[in-house]
Amino acid sequence: MKRMVWPMVVPAIALALAVALAYPLVLTTPFQQRLGALVLLYAIGASAWNIVGGYAGQISVGHAVFFGCGAYGALASYQHLGLPPIAGLPIGVAVSVLIAAIIGVPTLRLSGHYFSMATIAVAELVRLVVSDTEWLGGAQGLSGPPVPRTVLDLSFISAVPYYYLFLAVLAAVLAVTWQMERSRIGFYLRAIRDSERAARSLGVAAPRYKLCAFMLSAALTAVAGALYAVMFGFIDPESGLGILISVKMLIMAALGGAGLLFGPLVGAAILVPLEEISNNLLGGNGAGLTFVVYGAIIVVIARFQPGGILGPITVLLRRHQAPQRAASPPVGA
Amino acid sequence: MSLTLVQVIAGGLLLGAVYALFSSGLTLIWGMMNVINFAHGDFVMLGMYVAFLVWTLMGAGPAAAVPIAALVLATLGIVCYFALIRHVMRGPMLAQILGTFGLALLLRYSALWYFGANFRTLPENLVGGTLQFGTIRIESSRLLAGVVALLVTAGLHLILTRTALGSRMLAVAEDAAAAELMGIRPDRMQATAWALAAGATGIAGALIANFFYVAPTVGETLGLVAFVTVALGGFGSVPGALVAGLLIGVVESVSAYAIGAVYKDIVVYALFVLALWLRPQGLLGKA
Numbered sequence: 001m002k003r004m005v006w007p008m009v010v011p012a013i014a015l016a017l018a019v020a021l022a023y024p025l026v027l028t029t030p031f032q033q034r035l036g037a038l039v040l041l042y043a044i045g046a047s048a049w050n051i052v053g054g055y056a057g058q059i060s061v062g063h064a065v066f067f068g069c070g071a072y073g074a075l076a077s078y079q080h081l082g083l084p085p086i087a088g089l090p091i092g093v094a095v096s097v098l099i100a101a102i103i104g105v106p107t108l109r110l111s112g113h114y115f116s117m118a119t120i121a122v123a124e125l126v127r128l129v130v131s132d133t134e135w136l137g138g139a140q141g142l143s144g145p146p147v148p149r150t151v152l153d154l155s156f157i158s159a160v161p162y163y164y165l166f167l168a169v170l171a172a173v174l175a176v177t178w179q180m181e182r183s184r185i186g187f188y189l190r191a192i193r194d195s196e197r198a199a200r201s202l203g204v205a206a207p208r209y210k211l212c213a214f215m216l217s218a219a220l221t222a223v224a225g226a227l228y229a230v231m232f233g234f235i236d237p238e239s240g241l242g243i244l245i246s247v248k249m250l251i252m253a254a255l256g257g258a259g260l261l262f263g264p265l266v267g268a269a270i271l272v273p274l275e276e277i278s279n280n281l282l283g284g285n286g287a288g289l290t291f292v293v294y295g296a297i298i299v300v301i302a303r304f305q306p307g308g309i310l311g312p313i314t315v316l317l318r319r320h321q322a323p324q325r326a327a328s329p330p331v332g333a
Numbered sequence: 334m335s336l337t338l339v340q341v342i343a344g345g346l347l348l349g350a351v352y353a354l355f356s357s358g359l360t361l362i363w364g365m366m367n368v369i370n371f372a373h374g375d376f377v378m379l380g381m382y383v384a385f386l387v388w389t390l391m392g393a394g395p396a397a398a399v400p401i402a403a404l405v406l407a408t409l410g411i412v413c414y415f416a417l418i419r420h421v422m423r424g425p426m427l428a429q430i431l432g433t434f435g436l437a438l439l440l441r442y443s444a445l446w447y448f449g450a451n452f453r454t455l456p457e458n459l460v461g462g463t464l465q466f467g468t469i470r471i472e473s474s475r476l477l478a479g480v481v482a483l484l485v486t487a488g489l490h491l492i493l494t495r496t497a498l499g500s501r502m503l504a505v506a507e508d509a510a511a512a513e514l515m516g517i518r519p520d521r522m523q524a525t526a527w528a529l530a531a532g533a534t535g536i537a538g539a540l541i542a543n544f545f546y547v548a549p550t551v552g553e554t555l556g557l558v559a560f561v562t563v564a565l566g567g568f569g570s571v572p573g574a575l576v577a578g579l580l581i582g583v584v585e586s587v588s589a590y591a592i593g594a595v596y597k598d599i600v601v602y603a604l605f606v607l608a609l610w611l612r613p614q615g616l617l618g619k620a
Contacts, residue, residue, distance in 0.1 A: 059430050061371075106610045112426050113369050113568075117560050118609050124557055125602035132595055243553065247434065254431050288450075288549075291442035298435025302421050306428035 020167055024160045031280075033159040039272045040166035041227060045245075046252035046264030047173045048220035053250060054259035055177075055186065056213040057193030058112055062103075062119030064245035065126045066218040069096040070225025071240040072130070075142035080135075084152040085144050085230050092222040099126075100218035101211070108210045120243070127241040141236025144229065154230045162231050169227065170265070173220055178261055180216070189213055193259070221249070251298055257308030266310055271297075340469050341590045342583055347471070347479030349582020353575040354482035355537035355555065356562035357489050358530030364569025365506045365526040368422050368429050372413075372437035374556020375444075376531050380406055380538020381547045382444060387539075388455055395460060395477065395539060402535035410531025414524045437552070445549035452546040460543050478540035485536055489529065490571040502526055506569075554598075561605040567615025576616055 024033045049063050073092025074085040099122065107118040131139045148155035156162065180186045188209045191199040200206050229235050239245075249264075252271050257263030271294070278290045305311060359373045370376075383405050384398035391397065413436065421432035461473035493499040502522045504512040509519040545551070562581055566573030581601055589597040608615070 053427070057426065059427055061430070061434075106613065110613050113363075113367075114564070114609065114613060116369070116430060117564055118606065120557065121561065121602050121605050121609075125599060125606065128599045128602070132599075247438070250434070251431070254427060258427055288442045288445040291438050292446060295435045295437070295439030295442060298431050299417060299439060300435075302424075302428045302432035302435055303417055306421070306424045306431070 024163045030159065031276075033163060035273055035276055037159045037163040037166055037231065038276065039268050040163065040170050041224060041231070042248065042252055042272050043265040043268035044166060044170050044173055044227065045221055045224035045249045046256075046268055047170065047177060048217050048224060049249040050217075050253045050258060050260075050264045051177060051180065051220070052210075052214045052217035054253055054257075054263065055181065055193065056189045056210050057259075058108065058210055058214065059116050059250070060119040060214070060217075061116050061243075061246050061250065062121070062123030063217075063221050063249050064241050064243060065099060065119075065123040066096040066221035067225035067228070067245050067249075068126065068130070068235075068237075068241035069093075069099065069218075070222030070227075071229035071235040072136055072142065072225075073222070074226040074229040075144055075235050076136060078144055079137075079142055084150070084154070085233075086152070086154055086226065089223065089226045092226050093219045096218040096222035097215045100215045104211045104214045108207045108214065120246075123241065123243065123246060127237050130241060131237040137236065139237060141234060141239070144233035146233075155233060162227075166227060169223065173223075174261060174265075176216075176220070181261065185209055185212060190259075251294065254306075254308055255297065255301055257310030257314065260308065260310045260314060263308050263310050267308070270309075336468050338587070338590070341586045343469050343471060344475065345583035345586030346579055347475045347582070348586065349579035350479040350482040350486070350575075351537055351541055351578075352558055352562050352582055353578025354486050354540075355534045356559040356566070356574040356578055357486050357571045358533040359559045360563045360566065360569055360571060360574045361489070361493070361526055361530045361533075363563065365502060366418075366422055366523055368418060369433065369560075370530075371430065371433040371556065372440055372552075373530075373534065373559050374554070375437045375440040375552035376406055376409070376534040377538040377541070377555045377559075378444060378547075378549065378552035379409070379440060380535040381542040381545070381551065382448065382538075383535065384539040384542035385453055385455065385547050395543060398539040398542070399481070399536055402539035403532040404535075406535030406538070407528040407532035410527035410529075411524050413531070414527040418527065419520065419523065437556070441549055441552055448549060450549065452548045454546055455542055472544060474543035478543065481540055482537060485533060486571065486575055489533060490575075492529070493571060498525070558601070561601060563615075565605060565608050565615055567617045570615065570617045573615055573617035580616075 023036050027033065027036070045063070045067060048066075049060065052058050053060055070089065070092035073088040073090075073095065075088070077083045077088030077091060078085045103115075103118050103122050107115045130136050136142065145153050145155055154161075154165070180189075188199065188204050191202075191204060192206045192209060196206050225240065229240075232239075248271070252267035253264040254267070255270060256265065256267030274293070275290050278293065282289055301308065307315075355373070355377050358376075359370060362368055362370050380402040383402040384395070387393050387398040387401055417432050417436065421428040460477055463470050464473050464476060491499075493502065501512070501517045502525065504515065504517055505519045505522040512522070513519055541555075558581065562574055562577045565581065566575070566577030581604075584604060585597045585601055588600040592600075
């Protein structure tokens with residue numbers, strides 16, 4: 001069955017990759033290049049969210065806390081240890097995974113709403129605590145190196161190096177997701193999402209697999225946060241831990257298609273330009289209006305197309321395969 | 334126990350009664366149809382703006398603002414139910430969360446766009462001044478808010494447990510298909526629940542506006558308080574929301590007094606996380 005998909009999917013992915021590689025060479029204004037880098041950065045975050053929110057069906061509304069761990073890990077290790085910001089990545093990832101375990105162990109045994117509420121509350125708690133911690137810059141936030149000391153500081157004026165860096169990381173995140181999707185844990189997660197009771201009755205240790213997905217998702221989200229801190233060289237409680245960060249990840253994944261490999265990327269490719277361009281056109285007053293549009297889009301997706309934009313396309317693709325599948329039953333797939 | 338502490342606790346109880354009022358709407362909707370309304374805090378925000386408009390346009394105080402806010406919000410609740418909620422509640426959980434979250438953003442940023450980001454306040458002595466009870470001094474706006482909130486919360490509980498309407502609503506909550514066979518229209522009952530819940534937030538908003546700043550983003554903070562209250566009290570339990578609301582009001586006031594105003598939210602969220610660990614079904618919830 002998997003082989004049947006190849007003839008359609010391989011050229012599509014190759015084409016998308018070619019477009020992605022050529023993008024900053026064809027569209028050369030700083031705005032366009034920065035936009036491209038931002039799309040990829042948010043796609044990394046949304047793809048990370050997708051692992052727990054899309055595949056496992058556990059809706060986290062507090063992923064900003066993991067994003068913030070990565071971002072603060074990076075800039076705190078510069079501020080206090082003088083290391084290049086990216087060297088703080090492992091610390092951010094470790095703290096992220098720890099927090100995921102603290103939230104996940106009690107709440108993933110309960111119904112999904114508890115998990116959503118717990119994530120939102122913990123994110124808010126961490127934001128308040130960080131706002132009040134001098135060591136982490138308090139409400140003022142932390143800055144990265146003002147001028148790059150070595151190339152390891154990853155501080156560039158052009159957005160192009162960031163673009164390719166983010167593209168590589170996104171490819172890695174998608175590869176991890178794809179590998180997970182096809183492995184035993186991927187099947188378990190989808191079974192849990194569709195009916196946890198049924199999955200449990202077949203002996204799937206649901207809480208454990210959900211926790212694994214959550215910790216993996218948290219770790220990858222911390223990577224996105226660290227990359228953000230490296231690119232912007234600044235982080236404060238609002239930009240690193242604010243509830244809008246969580247919301248953006250959730251919305252991008254859901255708009256493109258939650259639980260689909262390329263869903264978050266598609267969502268980011270639509271929403272990031274929408275936000276950047278409308279902010280550019282409307283100026284400072286535009287921020288409110290942007291989120292009015294955001295809200296309206298989300299309501300419309302939820303109401304008419306909860307599977308996201310890629311949802312119906314995927315259904316069509318599957319339907320297309322169905323007769324072939326019947327002709328040659330899958331062997332050990 | 335010092336007199337100041339008594340004063341702080343009394344203030345906390347009154348604030349807690351208002352928390353209980355707007356949280357009881359959230360818990361009602363959760364109990365009725367397993368939907369968490371992420372826009373709940375923004376409903377309260379709208380109630381506050383209704384009170385603000387009633388004052389600026391008509392020069393009237395809470396006597397007019399409270400019923401008007403209740404009506405406006407109840408109507409909004411019904412519209413939201415028929416336009417959005419009844420469609421998303423059949424879908425996956427993601428659709429519910431997205432739907433109400435989108436609604437929250439839509440309301441919050443429409444308010445920001447229309448009213449601007451400025452914090453606004455109603456005139457301080459729209460509701461009397463300060464009352465003296467023995468050694469305790471209480472602003473009459475807070476006293477009014479607390480007492481009305483307690484009465485409305487109790488009324489909501491009585492409607493649910495003592496009236497035919499309440500029985501019909503609980504029947505739909507238990508088994509919508511069976512209720513429909515008995516001649517109860519689930520749609521109508523769920524719409525009623527949304528009207529009651531949103532109306533309660535309208536009342537709460539109009540009451541809070543008398544002693545709290547009015548801003549488009551206030552719903553975010555209040556919504557989180559409502560979640561904490563509902564989770565702490567037990568999902569679907571109005572008495573639970575009352576107990577938890579009062580508890581949170583007191584904890585907030587006492588911690589603001591004892592360790593500083595900055596820490597009061599931290600203490601409340603920490604309490605919530607702790608409660609999720611130790612008693613996830615809530616104080617009065619069923620396991």
